[in-house]
Amino acid sequence: MIMRVNSYWFVFYKNNLLLKKEGGRYSVPLSPRALLTCNAKKIYASGCLNKTNCKTFEVKRKINTDGFEWIGLRECFLLLPEKTFWAAGKSFQFLTWARDSRYCPACGVKTKPYSYNANMCPFCKKEIYPNIASAVMVLVQKGDSLLMIRGKNFKGNHYGLVAGFLEAGESLEECAAREVMEETNLKIKNLKYFSSQPWPFPSGLMIGFFSDYAGGKLKADPGEVAEAAFFTVSSMPKLPSKISLARKMTDAWIKEQKKRF
Ligand SMILES: [Zn+2]
Structure with a gap:
């Protein structure tokens, strides 16, 4: 049951979120102040947080006002x-x-609201739901070591785990095996689900698996991977940010290893 009358207001300008700053602390504004809503074209309900409704909208130009700051979504973590x-x-x-469902992708006609998270084309009746790009992430264990890679597109010098987008017609298991083979030339077995995590940059879902090395000679894909190697707990490279599923999986693996040895 919703107990409070206020809502959390998630106001975006491009990929920046408007945060309230008070005494060095940041928070999401709670009251529907006129200055927040005056530039809203359309306000959407976007779920619930701490028993309080969430509302969201985007502005086409930045509102600059005392006590508020625009912060990149990633830094908000x-x-x-x-x-x-x-x-x-x-x-x-x-x-x-x-934004992406205003026009029908099949015939270009302006869509109409169909449900809270779907628009419909009035001409061809196509329903347009959020387009969530699914990606699989795989932690490969070999004895007391795990496989980590540094992708060519990584910002910074940290390592991460093998990951890649699900292709049409592919199962998660097939995707995991294909990505590990493509990026490192290795075969895997004993695929075990770990957990998943939304990835809102801009709209994805990461699905994490643990697996065991099953064969092959490690060879990094020169197109995508700068470096790939097996690491033990005592020789870990720089780890990815705590925001990432890769970090949660690596931390879980390290914790397990420390219990075993
Ligand atoms: Zn259509």
């Missing part, structure tokens, strides 16, 4: 409680869908 950050991510994915 370091400034907001984790649950609040993921609610912001959900709002951002919602706005991405709202």
